[in-house]
Amino acid sequence: MVSVLANRARMTTVTTGTGTITLGSAVSGYQSFADAGVTDSDVVSYFIEDTGGAWEVGTGTYTASGTTLSRTVTESSNADSAINLSGSAVVTIGVRSQDLNELNTWVVQILVFDDSLNVAVSDGAGDVFFRVPSTMNGMDLIAVAATVQTAGTTGTTDVQIHNVTQAADMLSTKITIDSAETDSSTAATPAVIDAANDDVATGDVLRIDVDAVSTTAPKGLLVELQFRLP
Secondary structure (H helix, E strand, O other): OEEEEEOOOEEEEEOEOOOOOEEEEEEOOOOOOOOOOOOOEEEEEEEEOOOOOOOOEEEEEOOOOOEEEEEEEEEEOOOOOOOOOOOOOEEEEOHHHHHHHHOOOOEEEEEEEEEEEEEEOOOOOOOOOEEOOOHHHHOEEEEEEEOOOOOOOOEEEEEEEEEOOEEOOEEEEEEEOOOOOOEEHHHHOOEOOOHHHOOOOOOOEEEEEEEEEOOOOOEEEEEHHHHHEE
């Protein structure tokens, strides 16, 4: 989950020890968490600076009543454990690399079959392709999913992502939608991306291959692809 972001939110604390922080006032020139738009139960990424060069980075849940912030440490000057606060620390809302990665994820959704049409086995399924734009150059395929409008029955509906330009299937285990199900998220066998063929480059053409269909075919098929820079 992406933590709540805020502009110029920085507060003092007189809390001591390694527990939950009680926030004080906004540092001069900055906003309080509340003024920056943080609300009760929001999760934020924080950065603590304390005396003697001590520091801590982590995530915490903000509680409006009492103006407190819990601490789940990811890195610190204390061997990545909570630092022992002196009573003169400053707490700032920051941005983790994980947050930036999630914000920089590209999601592509491709309608392969209209909701009124039976899904059919086809190499390229009705000539449905996706061209990789320059803004996605060098990204990796990190997640895949598929959904149908009306569930099929008996057997699975299987979908492969094929990079036509690189002549390679991108999934070592195909996307499957099980019998009587409408979404791949409930499949008994999750899709697996082939790490050796997950990258894309400008101009690559990706093709949606329907390799198997339930005996009673489902109707409508939408495929979702997520990409991110490594």
